[in-house]
Amino acid sequence: MRALGATIATGLLVASVLAGTAGPAEARTKTVEINNYAFWPSTARILMGDTVTWEFTDEGVEHNVTATSRATSQDNFASETMSEGSFSHTFMRRGTYPYVCTLHPQMGGTVIVR
Known part of the structure; x- marks a missing residue:
């Protein structure tokens, strides 16, 4: 009987992994x-708990990444002004998060968290 129970449990585990429900x-x-005075891609679609990393690769031109929504402090983000390197933010709530480079306001992007 134990062997049958173990077989069923293994089958359920395999089914849940294949279905994508095995855990978080x-x-x-x-x-x-x-780069080139733009964010590429301009819209980043992610899942809650994922991180967006902005890579500054615009050949010495300074930029920043600044949230434009009036979100809670946990949802706000802003990088230093940089010409190289990277900035990351982890999104812990669902929603739409627009952002700009405050030095070049024509540069905008959006993070959509599902």
Whole structure:
């Protein structure tokens, strides 16, 4: 009887893994490149708990990443002004988060968290 129970449990575990319900998903990182006075991609779609990393690759031009929504302090984000390197923020709530480079307000992007 134990063997049958173990077989059923193993079958349920395999089915849940294949269905994607075996437990919490691992957090992921989405990269947004800052280049040619633009954010690429301009819209980042992620899951709650994921991180967005902005890579500053615009050949010495200074930029920043600043949330434009009036969100709670946990949901706000702002980088230093940088010409190289990266800035990351982990999103812990669902929602839509617009952002800009305050030095170049025509540069905008959005993070959509599901």
